[in-house]
Amino acid sequence: MPPFGGHEEQQGEFMKRLSLLRNRKLLVGVVGIVVFLALGFGQAALERSAAAQSEGLTWGPMFEVDPLWPKPLPNHWVIGATIGVAVDERDHVWIVHRASTLNAGEIEASADPQVAVDCCVAAPPVLEFDQAGNLVGYWGGPGEGYEWPKSNHGIAVDHKSNVWIGGNDREDAHVLKFTRHGQFLLQVGRAGQSQGSNDMQNFSRVAKIFVDPRANEAYISDGYGNRRVVVIDADTGEFKRYWGAYGNVPDDADLGRYDPRAPAAKQFRTPVHCAELSTDQLLYVCDRVNDRIQVFNPDGTFVKEMFIEKETLGAGSVWDIAFSKDADQTYLYVADGVNEKVYIVERKTLELVSSFGDGGRQPGQFYGTHSIATDSHGNVYTTETFEGKRLQKFAYKGMGTIRTPHQGVLWPGAN
Numbered sequence: 001m002p003p004f005g006g007h008e009e010q011q012g013e014f015m016k017r018l019s020l021l022r023n024r025k026l027l028v029g030v031v032g033i034v035v036f037l038a039l040g041f042g043q044a045a046l047e048r049s050a051a052a053q054s055e056g057l058t059w060g061p062m063f064e065v066d067p068l069w070p071k072p073l074p075n076h077w078v079i080g081a082t083i084g085v086a087v088d089e090r091d092h093v094w095i096v097h098r099a100s101t102l103n104a105g106e107i108e109a110s111a112d113p114q115v116a117v118d119c120c121v122a123a124p125p126v127l128e129f130d131q132a133g134n135l136v137g138y139w140g141g142p143g144e145g146y147e148w149p150k151s152n153h154g155i156a157v158d159h160k161s162n163v164w165i166g167g168n169d170r171e172d173a174h175v176l177k178f179t180r181h182g183q184f185l186l187q188v189g190r191a192g193q194s195q196g197s198n199d200m201q202n203f204s205r206v207a208k209i210f211v212d213p214r215a216n217e218a219y220i221s222d223g224y225g226n227r228r229v230v231v232i233d234a235d236t237g238e239f240k241r242y243w244g245a246y247g248n249v250p251d252d253a254d255l256g257r258y259d260p261r262a263p264a265a266k267q268f269r270t271p272v273h274c275a276e277l278s279t280d281q282l283l284y285v286c287d288r289v290n291d292r293i294q295v296f297n298p299d300g301t302f303v304k305e306m307f308i309e310k311e312t313l314g315a316g317s318v319w320d321i322a323f324s325k326d327a328d329q330t331y332l333y334v335a336d337g338v339n340e341k342v343y344i345v346e347r348k349t350l351e352l353v354s355s356f357g358d359g360g361r362q363p364g365q366f367y368g369t370h371s372i373a374t375d376s377h378g379n380v381y382t383t384e385t386f387e388g389k390r391l392q393k394f395a396y397k398g399m400g401t402i403r404t405p406h407q408g409v410l411w412p413g414a415n
Helices: 006-056
Strands: 055-065 081-087 093-098 126-129 135-139 152-157 163-167 175-178 182-187 206-212 218-220 229-233 239-243 272-277 283-287 292-296 302-307 320-324 331-336 341-346 350-358 368-373 380-384 390-403
Touching: 006 175, 055 350, 081 380, 081 390, 093 380, 093 390, 163 206, 163 218, 175 283, 182 368, 218 272, 218 331, 229 272, 272 320, 283 320, 341 368
Parallel strands: 081 152, 081 368, 152 206, 206 272, 320 368
Antiparallel strands: 055 390, 081 093, 093 126, 126 135, 152 163, 163 175, 175 182, 206 218, 218 229, 229 239, 272 283, 283 292, 292 302, 320 331, 331 341, 341 350, 368 380, 380 390
């Protein structure tokens, strides 16, 4: 007997309603599945976001090491401890190194004609590279009319394309100035004549020179013997002013070993390893063993300071600095030859953004990160002392998201 009295119309209506109900249940099920999947994907996105935040990401300049830069040197030349780097107005990269640090196994050392000595030969102290990494100039060493440092240290190229060199041997109490082709121009101070941190004629173991093009003044990081910054006339060499930490009169009394838990030292510890002037006329000084950067006005008035890896003992954490090449010089790049890193610091706030590098001998790693410089394209160049003995280029890749507080080795494509 047909349901509902056997009426065919009623039966047809019932089947339509049943089909509609089934379709609605199917639709609800599909919607439920879609919502479930959406929630799942959303949760995964949230988890990825949380993971990214836990890793630590920030906005900053991106770099990667160029493992093929510079090109091999000609003439079987090799370089020793590389203790200075500078970039000139043509974006040529200059280094100074110490041939005296090359080991017997690194250079020709045999007088026995039966022993092959086809490799290697110490390169001249001053080397100039173009942007492609080609060696385009070389010179340096003892000559007539000047005293070449016993242990050359630091190199600078000024706005007139003149090259400045210091020295940090115990007898090195002077700085030298040459043309870009190595013609001698000026010596300030005399070897072996240092009278301490208040001497107005000699230095003591200069670490680095910076020349201000506006005032035509040279800022001397003086240095490994003295505990001061000295400002001289860049043409005549006349001493104009000098100061110690916090703008104090320098005092050569022994400060004892650095203690990160003690109150901040009122004097620089040796070495005073750099003094770089920004475009807005602030001088950033590397107080290396005190693990700090101190900032001054050009007249020596103290402005502020920051500590980097304050627990670092021994040779300290603040070895050298360079400015980013944007108009505001937004960032400081700080070389650390103990922790084997380069720090990225927001210049005006002195806040740490990130760091990169690691200890080792592969490209992008460091062994004695000593000096640092930037070119007009934003690329960073580093040199290494001790057994590092090399020059490296870190190509600027624009601004973007980078890891913080540390990025590790900036191998191409790794980040």
